[in-house]
Amino acid sequence: xxxxxxxxxxxxxxxxxxxxxxxxxxxxxxxxxxxxxxxxxxxxxxxxxxxxxxxxxxxxxxxxxxxxxxxxxxxxxxxxxxxxxxxxxxxxxxxxxxxxxxxxxxxxxxxxxxxxxxxxxxxxxxxxxxxxxxxxxxxxxxxxxxxxxxxxxxxxxxxxxxxxxxxxxxxxxxxxxxxxxxxxxxxxxxxxxxxxxxxxxxxxxxxxxxxxxxxxxxxxxxxxxxxxxxxxxxxxxxxxxxxxxxxxxxxxxxxxxxxxxxxxxxxxxxxxxxxxxxxxxxxxxxxxxxxxxxxxxxxxxxxxxxxxxxxxxxxxxxxxxxxxxxxxxxxxxxxxxxxxx
Numbered sequence: 431x432x433x434x435x436x437x438x439x440x441x442x443x444x445x446x447x448x449x450x451x452x453x454x455x456x457x458x459x460x461x462x463x464x465x466x467x468x469x470x471x472x473x474x475x476x477x478x479x480x481x482x483x484x485x486x487x488x489x490x491x492x493x494x495x496x497x498x499x500x501x502x503x504x505x506x507x508x509x510x511x512x513x514x515x516x517x518x519x520x521x522x523x524x525x526x527x528x529x530x531x532x533x534x535x536x537x538x539x540x541x542x543x544x545x546x547x548x549x550x551x552x553x554x555x556x557x558x559x560x561x562x563x564x565x566x567x568x569x570x571x572x573x574x575x576x577x578x579x580x581x582x583x584x585x586x587x588x589x590x591x592x593x594x595x596x597x598x599x600x601x602x603x604x605x606x607x608x609x610x611x612x613x614x615x616x617x618x619x620x621x622x623x624x625x626x627x628x629x630x631x632x633x634x635x636x637x638x639x640x641x642x643x644x645x646x647x648x649x650x651x652x653x654x655x656x657x658x659x660x661x662x663x664x665x666x667x668x669x670x671x672x673x674x675x676x677x678x679x680x681x682x683x684x685x686x687x688x689x690x691x692x693x694x695x696x697x698x699x700x701x702x703x704x705x706x707x708x709x710x711x712x713x714x715x716x717x718x719x720x721x722x723x724x725x726x727x728x729x730x731x732x733x734x735x736x737x738x739x740x741x742x743x744x745x746x747x748x749x750x751x752x753x754x755x756x757x758x759x760x761x762x763x764x765x766x767x768x769x770x771x
Contacts (some may be wrong), residue, residue, distance in 0.1 A: 439551035439749035439766075442493045444483045447750040455556045462556045463507030465516065467768040468571040470550040471499035471740075472756045473579065474604055474670065475693050476543065480753045487697040488545065498542040500550030501574030502769070507559050515574040517561040517723060518542035518549065534585075534720040541718075550575075551749055553768060563723045566731055572765050573736040576605075579763075580730060581722035582691070583609035587617050589714050590664045590689035594618030599653060599662035599681045602669030602692055603631040603643065605739055605763045610666045610691075612638045612734050623662065625649035625677050634762050637738070646673065650680045662686060666716075670694045675701045684709050691716035739763045 438452045458464050476496045478485040498518035504510050520540040521533035528536050543549025565574045583606055592598055598619045600611045603626035611622045624635040624643035632643035644652045654661060661683030667674050670692030678688050679702050688711055690699075706713075730736050741761030744752035746768045756764040 436553040437746060438495050438548075438553070439746060440493045440495050441479060441490065443490060445480060445754075447480065447496075447753055449747055449749065452552065455554055458506060458556045461559055463509065463559050463562060464505040464554055465502040465514065465557050465562070466505055466554050467500055467502040467550050467552060468513070469501050469575040470497040470766045470768060471572075471575045471579065471605075472497075472752060472764045472766065473499055474606070477753070477757055478693060478695055479543075481757050482695045485693050485695070491545065494543060494545065495548035495551045496543040497550030497766070498544070499575045499578040500542070500768075501565065501571045501577075502550075504562060505554070507562075509559070509562050509564055513565040513571065513574060514562040515565055515577045515723065516542070516550065516557055517563065518578060519718060520547070520558060520561065532720065534718045551746065551766065551768070553746070563727065566727065569727070569730055570737055572740050573730055575765065576736040576739060576763065577723060577726040577730060578719070579606045580609050580613070580726040580734065580736065581719040582606050582716070583613045584722040584725050584729070585719040586610055586666050586668070586689050586691045586716045587613045589716050590614075590666050591687055592617045592619055592664050595620045596663040597621045597623070597657055597660070597683075599623045599625065599665045599678070600635070600640070601625045601665065601667040601674045601678045601681075603628070603635040604668060604759075606691070607666075607668035608635050608638050608739065608762070609734070610668060611635055611640045613729065614664075614666070615639045616729065616734075619664075623649075623653055623656070625674075625681070628759060630760075631762065634739070638734075646677055649677060653681050657683070660684075665689070666691060668692045672700045675699060679706050679709070679711065682709060682711055685711070687712045687714060689714045689716050740765050743767055
């Protein structure tokens with residue numbers, strides 16, 4: 431007898447994540463495949479939804495299955511039987527931004543685990559074929575899920591205009607900040623420095639190739655000392671706080687570019703405008719990622735060890751425990767194992 435139900439984790443309200451039975455997906459339409467989800471990474475934005483009820487100006491309106499960092503196995507379609515990473519963003523393909531090649535800026539985009547589109551915390555789901563990325567044999571399911579945050583880091587470094595010989599400051603060493611440092615190094619950065627309040631995350635940043643990692647209260651002084659007072663040529667902020675933006679401005683050199691990629695809990699952020707104006711700084715906003723999966727696979731198979739970023743595993747049935755644990759930020763990346771958990 432065919433099983434027409436599945437287990438899912440659904441977020442109903444702040445800190446109210448429930449394991450439930452739900453209908454299994456039906457037959458996929460043309461151009462879509464059924465994916466059996468294997469690994470789901472918990473992102474900082476997921477934690478905002480869980481702990482704060484939303485991100486920026488967007489809040490929970492209806493229950494939703496979280497999870498936009500995920501991998502699985504294609505059960506049908508052109509990749510049948512293959513392990514795949516899932517690009518979580520579905521642009522409309524028809525608007526001005528999509529036609530111009532900027533799908534990440536599509537105003538009609540659907541994004542896994544946000545608002546009306548359920549994400550990866552379910553045993554099976556349907557997804558567009560062209561957004562499934564076959565995984566090389568030497569990448570694990572966890573690494574497949576983490577290609578998404580690696581893609582965000584790649585986009586942030588590109589958007590920051592990191593060039594050969596640059597000194598780069600990364601503010602915030604959560605998983606994406608750590609990956610920003612690793613990607614910046616491979617983009618030619620001469621030195622990568624990190625500001626991060628948590629000691630274990632500073633250690634992770636160093637393990638991923640940062641030259642130095644400091645607590646925020648001493649980061650700018652240390653940076654200025656080591657750069658002879660110049661500051662950083664490029665800053666990538668991944669802290670999602672006004673304090674992080676202030677550190678970015680203080681650590682930036684004259685004429686530097688700051689890429690803001692951190693996601694705050696509320697709809698507004700503030701920065702030291704006078705200092706930024708005197709330095710002639712340029713700010714760039716990082717919006718998710720843009721056509722980064724080929725480069726992410728290349729980096730993940732040539733030295734960026736995504737498995738080393740995973741500190742904790744939980745089965746699907748303990749998804750609420752996984753989120754409660756991840757909110758404490760006592761580790762690096764928390765992954766929920768769905769199929770086979």
